[in-house]
Amino acid sequence: MDEFRLIGAIARILGQRPDPRIEIGIGDDAAVLRVPGARVVATTDTLVAGVHFRFDWSRPADVGARAVAVNVSDLAAMGCRPLAALLSYELPPDMSDSAVLAVTRGIATAARHWDLPVAGGNITATSGPFVVALTVLGIPACDRVLTRAGAQPGDAILVSGPVGGAAIGRALLDRMPDRVRTWPAPVRAYRRPVARLDLGVALARDARVHAAIDISDGLLADLGHVLHASGVGATLESSRIPLHPGARACARALGLDPLVAALSGGDDYELLVSVSPEGAAQWQAQGMTRIGSVTKGRGIRIRGAGNRAGLSGWRHR
Amino acid sequence: MDEFRLIGAIARILGQRPDPRIEIGIGDDAAVLRVPGARVVATTDTLVAGVHFRFDWSRPADVGARAVAVNVSDLAAMGCRPLAALLSYELPPDMSDSAVLAVTRGIATAARHWDLPVAGGNITATSGPFVVALTVLGIPACDRVLTRAGAQPGDAILVSGPVGGAAIGRALLDRMPDRVRTWPAPVRAYRRPVARLDLGVALARDARVHAAIDISDGLLADLGHVLHASGVGATLESSRIPLHPGARACARALGLDPLVAALSGGDDYELLVSVSPEGAAQWQAQGMTRIGSVTKGRGIRIRGAGNRAGLSGWRHR
Numbered sequence: 001m002d003e004f005r006l007i008g009a010i011a012r013i014l015g016q017r018p019d020p021r022i023e024i025g026i027g028d029d030a031a032v033l034r035v036p037g038a039r040v041v042a043t044t045d046t047l048v049a050g051v052h053f054r055f056d057w058s059r060p061a062d063v064g065a066r067a068v069a070v071n072v073s074d075l076a077a078m079g080c081r082p083l084a085a086l087l088s089y090e091l092p093p094d095m096s097d098s099a100v101l102a103v104t105r106g107i108a109t110a111a112r113h114w115d116l117p118v119a120g121g122n123i124t125a126t127s128g129p130f131v132v133a134l135t136v137l138g139i140p141a142c143d144r145v146l147t148r149a150g151a152q153p154g155d156a157i158l159v160s161g162p163v164g165g166a167a168i169g170r171a172l173l174d175r176m177p178d179r180v181r182t183w184p185a186p187v188r189a190y191r192r193p194v195a196r197l198d199l200g201v202a203l204a205r206d207a208r209v210h211a212a213i214d215i216s217d218g219l220l221a222d223l224g225h226v227l228h229a230s231g232v233g234a235t236l237e238s239s240r241i242p243l244h245p246g247a248r249a250c251a252r253a254l255g256l257d258p259l260v261a262a263l264s265g266g267d268d269y270e271l272l273v274s275v276s277p278e279g280a281a282q283w284q285a286q287g288m289t290r291i292g293s294v295t296k297g298r299g300i301r302i303r304g305a306g307n308r309a310g311l312s313g314w315r316h317r
Numbered sequence: 318m319d320e321f322r323l324i325g326a327i328a329r330i331l332g333q334r335p336d337p338r339i340e341i342g343i344g345d346d347a348a349v350l351r352v353p354g355a356r357v358v359a360t361t362d363t364l365v366a367g368v369h370f371r372f373d374w375s376r377p378a379d380v381g382a383r384a385v386a387v388n389v390s391d392l393a394a395m396g397c398r399p400l401a402a403l404l405s406y407e408l409p410p411d412m413s414d415s416a417v418l419a420v421t422r423g424i425a426t427a428a429r430h431w432d433l434p435v436a437g438g439n440i441t442a443t444s445g446p447f448v449v450a451l452t453v454l455g456i457p458a459c460d461r462v463l464t465r466a467g468a469q470p471g472d473a474i475l476v477s478g479p480v481g482g483a484a485i486g487r488a489l490l491d492r493m494p495d496r497v498r499t500w501p502a503p504v505r506a507y508r509r510p511v512a513r514l515d516l517g518v519a520l521a522r523d524a525r526v527h528a529a530i531d532i533s534d535g536l537l538a539d540l541g542h543v544l545h546a547s548g549v550g551a552t553l554e555s556s557r558i559p560l561h562p563g564a565r566a567c568a569r570a571l572g573l574d575p576l577v578a579a580l581s582g583g584d585d586y587e588l589l590v591s592v593s594p595e596g597a598a599q600w601q602a603q604g605m606t607r608i609g610s611v612t613k614g615r616g617i618r619i620r621g622a623g624n625r626a627g628l629s630g631w632r633h634r
Binding site: 001007009038083088105112 | 318320323324326327330331332336338339341342343344345347348350352353354355357359360361362363365367368369400401403404405407409414417418421422424425428429434435436437438439440441442443444445446448450452454456
């Protein structure tokens, strides 16, 4: 069973019956909960050493900063402000205390940057790899919470910044670690993702913005989540995808196609939104890039991408 | 560094400055957060295969039920009602989908029992053992939240039910798995811990109850947490500790001292509270057992325990 089928099977077992306490449950960037007199948003992300990061690719402080950024990015995609976080560590026997504390300093610095106090957590031993998991609670910044559902045919699809840099930086660290100083920009894009919190809050306040997601799995995969949740399709213009400017030459040196990295790479944490045609111009004026349109017909069509092997799985969806 | 020193070092790095959003931060059973117009309580617990459970000791549904019970028990210790949960899995390559779904069914059944809807979560691959982590949010059942701090010299120390059964059941599964059917009660105490949610809520409503904790690490260890948070000590009467009734004969067969299991075993999930002398009688009439008193002098004195090796670390604190 692939990951999304398994999540579907799990969600069915957990019985997603309507519950007055749950406004949005399994399947969006965060859950939205109703408390008497308030709404609270909750999201959790787990980073496993060797799966989501490697200590030979990132410094401990980078790992801590990433754990915070990926969770804050989920709040950004919902248009919410941070409330508090719970921090969980799984510590293997060979993990030094100083390494744990270095990761923690990365978390502390990033958490202060996002005004996110850490209010509790859990520490356990493990026979497996080091794991850092963060659960972040937030509060909607306005009446509305932005979700993945709501994209409408005719909407413009906008992305908040360049994509592909993180995937190319990761490939550089993997395949040409001695050239890391030659291309610091993609390496930094990979090591230090930036959550678009203020932008997400501003987007949520504009009713013309119909749906949003953060690009963690990859632009196409995350666009696919929005389209699936909204029951629509999309056409993308490959020439409009904003490739990470510092990553193009690096991609060439690695023999990578920067467009494939931008569309499928992931770890970018820019926001992808579906906006009414009337609203698109304003957000473009504020630096977002229009990369396509929402269509009635399902699936994703990519114009100008040729017959790239890395994208073939997507073009025929 | 031992676990508690490490937690202390982590808490210092995370900078527990006063924050209007955090009523209770790191160091209690759950965090208490202030949202405009409401309070939300958050706790998280991680169960690692091979560390907190074993699939040859517990069925998958037991593991799921345990993940829910240990978190609900933290809410119980604070006197809070469940709001919603986030579920996280780390899945090793050799974990079958059917095993994951069997654990999930255990979670679903237990979550329904506690009226705890699962609102989201996370799934990731791991090269390590299977991990199930739950973050549970709750709402205070009354104006007050019960904490570990607040025990006063002269208070009675009460426990809500028998202890030691889980530790003896675990030892039986470990050392005499062929005798599991002979002593089903301790095995069940280990496999299916019960959170004392209604009791915790009732205790929080009684202002004479000054402090509470759930017994997860072991009676002495958890009492130690209360005493440390409250800045007091305690005297226990070993003859009054309610030993699990079905576990005594089993302990003898295993060559275990049931008193040591009761004081140091853990995994019982009964509540331990510090109550004013005036309040104690009422809670004793409702089935709680008085096992000692809070003292001004620090440390734990255990009367009638003799010179047991398993407790020596405690008697001299």
